[in-house]
Amino acid sequence: MKPLTEKQQEILKYIESRLEENDSPSQREIAAHFGLAQNSVYQLVSYLKKKGYLDDSSIHRGLKLSKEYLDQTKKSGYLPVIGRVAAGLPILAQENIQEYIDVGQTFGRTSDSFILKVAGDSMIDEGIMDGDFVVVRKDSEIPNGQIGVVLINDEATVKKVYIHKNRIALEPANKAGGYKTIYIKNINEDVQIVGRVTGCFRKL
Amino acid sequence: MKPLTEKQQEILKYIESRLEENDSPSQREIAAHFGLAQNSVYQLVSYLKKKGYLDDSSIHRGLKLSKEYLDQTKKSGYLPVIGRVAAGLPILAQENIQEYIDVGQTFGRTSDSFILKVAGDSMIDEGIMDGDFVVVRKDSEIPNGQIGVVLINDEATVKKVYIHKNRIALEPANKAGGYKTIYIKNINEDVQIVGRVTGCFRKL
DNA sequence: ATAGTATATTGTCAATTGACCATACAGCAC
DNA sequence: GTGCTGTATGGTCAATTGACAATATACTAT
CATH class of the missing domain: 1.10.10.10 (Winged helix-like DNA-binding domain superfamily/Winged helix DNA-binding domain)
Structure with missing residues (x-):
């Protein structure tokens, strides 16, 4: 196409x-x-x-x-929930998928989206809490300052992303927590920009 | 009809x-x-x-x-989004419905649920932010301390709800904001317990 | 330079389409 | 009987609409 x-x-x-x-x-x-x-x-x-x-x-x-x-x-609405990211495997590999959740059309296009369960409270000021689910659109551009997912050494991180040329800054959103902005100088094999967070939800 | x-x-x-x-x-x-x-x-x-x-x-x-x-x-996961609650009308009256959002099966049963757009940051410590959408299950019992929606004088309020006999306490979740717990002595015509919040989501 | 692609304009036209009129008939209520 | 509702047909019409021609400009690739 x-x-x-x-x-x-x-x-x-x-x-x-x-x-x-x-x-x-x-x-x-x-x-x-x-x-x-x-x-x-x-x-x-x-x-x-x-x-x-x-x-x-x-x-x-x-x-x-x-x-x-x-x-x-494909507008099925069934999105895979990614658990731990297994070393060396592509993020959407079967081995990483824990379950599927039907989110309908809430967060727009679903063909290239998946769900990540958030661990930790580093984004709490943005209303993303420990245990929340975030919807990630793969390979979507992340406008500076928006929330995205970056894979560092097979660890998925949800942060505010700033990209300048080949450098990345990953800024947490938790003033109280003492988290620090992570700076990455070179995008290499161990660092992968996964995509933009298009939504967040939690079951109560 | x-x-x-x-x-x-x-x-x-x-x-x-x-x-x-x-x-x-x-x-x-x-x-x-x-x-x-x-x-x-x-x-x-x-x-x-x-x-x-x-x-x-x-x-x-x-x-x-x-x-x-x-x-x-009421198709599958299509839930009505309630805007301002018009005086005197039941909360799910046509006049209050702004649009429909397809949330699929994310938040369980949908037949008696609807969506409310949150205004204000009184529940921010629970990760419910201004502009978020909460999914409300109508007439569902609210276990003490859980988040629910109460209608006071045609104003829908999202708060932690404590019910003891005929008294209600509506507790905000925003330590920084200086919000105060609302105490209601009698459940009367002007005070209506709408239901339990079964989920929260936001589009990014 | 030349050709192709992408975007944009004004003008025109025939097909599509919802609306409406007149008319008809069957069933039902009063 | 009389009137109302529901279903049905044929005919007509003005508005909507996609299509297309002629033309222009900017950009890119060769």
């Missing part, structure tokens, strides 16, 4: 969000939403169809996500 | 099944499917709108299930 440009992604996401509410937008509505001419949308939609993200329905007000795309982004 | 005739039900179910696949049918398509004239469908759809099962969107190819109906059929 060919990659999309920023604009195309923007349009696709908007369409997706509208469709989630069973509300198929017309090209003119999309155009109005982005401040574009209808035919710019027509063009962009054409690209999305050509690249296989939308099905060619040619029905009025009949935009549909393509099977291929739906398949890829 | 007025009852439907057989034919009307048939049409509604067909529309529902099509919408589930993000494929809004036109009246002509429905007509073709049932071997009817377009205007028979127009009539039937009019009835469905009049009886409150469909929303009156008047957009081309814009059939939508009504909020009311979605509420009644």
Whole structure:
């Protein structure tokens, strides 16, 4: 599946969000939403169809996500819960999966997300407590200062992440706890940026 | 909600099944499917709108299930999100429902649960922050000291709840914030125990 | 330089579509 | 009987809509 440009992604996401509410937008509505001419949308939609993200329905007000795309982004809602990360294995390896939790559509796309059980209280000021579950979107970019998961020596760490060139700062969120920011000079084999935390939940 | 005739039900179910696949049918398509004239469908759809099962969107190819109906059929993990609680209305009244969120099976049984958006930081020590969503199980007993929702003068309050006979204590969880425990002597019309908080989540 | 891709505009058009009218008939309540 | 509801048909129409042409600009790759 060919990659999309920023604009195309923007349009696709908007369409997706509208469709989630069973509300198929017309090209003119999309155009109005982005401040574009209808035919710019027509063009962009054409690209999305050509690249296989939308099905060619040619029905009025009949935009549909393509099977291929739906398949890829699979919306089951069942996410694997990762326990201890076994040395040397990819994080989503069967061996690491403890159970599955059905989170529905609460946290958006689920195809590349998984759940991590939080240990420790280093992020308590962000409302992430010991025993909470965080939803992680794999390989998602982490905007500076947002919460992400980084794998250091097969240990998964949830922290506020700041990336500058090849350096990483992992900042805890617990003023009272005396935790210190971790600085990493080089991203190497032992340090892996896993993804962005897209949600947090706990059962009571 | 007025009852439907057989034919009307048939049409509604067909529309529902099509919408589930993000494929809004036109009246002509429905007509073709049932071997009817377009205007028979127009009539039937009019009835469905009049009886409150469909929303009156008047957009081309814009059939939508009504909020009311979605509420009644309570699908799987779709929970209503309660906004401001309108005075005098039951908490789950249509007027209070802002949207629906699909939480899957994360927080257990869903038939009698709903979601409340938290305002304020009075429960921050329990990891419930301003803007978080809490899942509330209606009419569920609240074991002493557990987090529950109490309605006081049409204001929903999330607090640790202690009940002793006819007295209630609502204890905040924010040492720093200077919140005080609320004591209520009598459970009366203005004070309603809504239910237990069975979960908390936030989108990041 | 040249070609291709991506984005954007204005204008036009035919197909799709919901709405509405007139009409008809069957069942039911009063 | 009379009126109401529900179902059904055919015909018509204006609004909505996707498609497409002609054109322009910016960027990238060759």
